[in-house]
Amino acid sequence: MEILSNLALGFSVALNPFTLFLAVVGCFMGTIIGALPGLGPSNGVAILIPLAFTMGLDATSALVLLTSVYYGAMYGGRISSILLNIPGDEPALMTTLDGYPMARQGRAGDALVISGVASFVGAMLATVGLVILAPMLARVAYLFGPAEYFALYLLAFTTLGGVGSKNQAKAVIAACIGLGIAMIGLDNTTGMPRFTGGNLHMMDGVDFLVAIVGLFAITEVFFFIETHGKGSAIGVKLEKVTVPIKDLIAASGSMLRGSGIGFVAGILPGAGASLGSFLAYMAEKSIAGPKGRFGQGDPRGVAAPEAGNNAAAGGALIPMLTLGVPGSGTTAVLLALLMTLNITPGPTLFADRPEVVWGLIASLLIANVVLLIMNIPMVKIFVKVLMVPAWVLLPGVTMISFVGIYSLTGSYFDLVMMVGFGVMGYFLRKLDIPTVPVILGILLGNQMEDNLRRAMVIANGDWTYLFNSGIATGLWVAAIAGFIAPIFLRRFLKRPPQPVDAEAD
């Protein structure tokens, strides 16, 4: 009952016409920011912070506006993934795998509706989880040390071979390229720069947003130029938009499981939404087994990662609020906002400032409902983007990519690097090497290495430390099973090699 009275307090703070207006505006802007390649939730929120101060908003109103933008951007990222095969932000990466093939089959509307509902389910469950479990779950972060994090990332990498459905060896090559790129930059354990060529811009390594926009958006532009638009993603077919009730029911299990996985990934600082959506996708793929059409437009392949990354967005608020540890780039920005408002997140926040915490939770619930209402009818508007002639859309994509990346660091160097990644992506696609594992290598490689090295420092080089806890051992078992199982499963089922779909990417 305490939770209910707290929630009532939250809604009494957050529910008035002005904050509702802010929620609608925030959700709309967030969706658009999320859909633009390169601009993700963290830039969206960062850009709007000065706006919130200029408008002289009080703490609660500012929080409502910015969390609406946050959740809106998490919803919006999927739109360009599905329609253009360009992830709007990094957690939406996995949605391209099945979302875009669906769009090519003329099911863009279905994919958008399914992913919209999945986003809602993920975000809603995560918010409910936040309400009920936050004080308890904060302790989970204390159970994860370097050895446990290393095993968690290892789990992600051992299941990675299955991402590019055609040729596992090529997926492994791609992951190695990504891992190699991840090695660039300052080495945390020695404080020495590696592979930077003495260039200051390389000291922090390669920003994965630069890699994503380069490998997806810029590569797409090159392909468009080469084929005069015939083999390109831009300008796919559209049929009429309906609510695919059958698919929604079929994917409901995927949504629930994806939400659970994403929520846990979100709680762990440093894991975050990208890992959440990745693990959710891989879990669904292995559950579906050979019957699934993952990679070729399976609705479950859209539902799982979207539920996963939206649930992770909610889960990431738990360590941010209760420990002051941001689990993702966006929560880091929200943390900064709270501190500017003289609210210091930490173990005592729930007791000290209940009106802020519960106001925030109420605003998350409001934003989520607003987004669902806004997103289902707006699917038609989003799909209209397909009607735009490619000669209008293409320069737009190029321009947005450049503006988006420039806004990250304000440096021309990143623009050059982005074009470099575009060229690389062009050749990788010609060689039929999937680009998603490259990104995952860059995204997760650093964290994996850092945690291994930290574990070795703590244990004085004793490798048995890596299996020192139940959690670590469990993750190792899951990782090994995830690596070996598909090989045996395939043999056991005597399944013919998966047919190569010329259309799929």
Add this chain to the structure above:
Amino acid sequence: MKMTLLKALGTSALISLGATTAMATECIAPADAGGGWDFTCRQIGKLLYDLKLVPNPVQVTNMAGAGGGLAYANVVNERNTDADLIIAASSATTTRLAQNAYGGATADQVRWVGTIGGDPGVIVVAKDSPYQTLSDLVEAIKADPSKITFAGGSAAGGFDHLKPLQIMKAAGFTDAKAVKYIGMNGGAEAITQTIGGFTQAMTGDISEITGFIKSGDVRALAILTPERVAGFEDIPTAKEQGYDVVVVNWRGLYVPKGISDDAFNGWATRLQAVADSAEWQAVMEANGLAPFTLVGAEFQGWIDGVVADTTALSREIGVIQ
């Protein structure tokens, strides 16, 4: 076409946002949002506007990279005469400049406006740790350095790493390389690892752990200030425990080298006004900052001394050759 229109509107909104704020004062936080530099920019920026010291809200730009080196190079090379630009700085900035970690850049390539507060260094352990005093910890490391690992928010060789090294040096322990340290992504992650029992102690700034001290999850063994700090009277200084080490992470600003003396003095005056305001006192109190104000020429001289000292120390402990 509607979507293109929406996209165009969204984009132009973003661009125009950038354009209008380009006229206003810009504060560069040379790190991602959420850290100390970001805090400096946002708090000083907010007060500059609230106290009507600048006409428009201060635009905060997060320019993360190379531990502040990217922003430093950007200011030195590309914005050397921009009088509307202020950049957040702290001890980490001068530490890295002293260790030549900014790719050859030196501390005399910008002008140092001032510091208006300091974040005292602390050494903390989890509440169930066997170490009750700083001496317990120091003696344990002396006995077997392989048993104790410090976690901190900076990479190896960074400001957080130097704190325990200085304490060990003051205790007469010369093998600095034997003191184990792991660099996390920020102080909050470092404290999580320490409460979780994965590392035995955490080295950081007090603002990073205020919440955890209040909740009783950690015990601070020592605060690295000359005197005990108001609001944290229970925490003994390292000095009173016999280790003469003072490490305060000052929070302040630098500006481009090429601006006029008038412009520089203008910033010094405005910063002093922020430091004197009641609002800033409240901010400092809420965030565990200790008063530490040095502005203008006085600050410039102090910085020169700090950089020289840090270079000497880093060489001594082997962080640079």
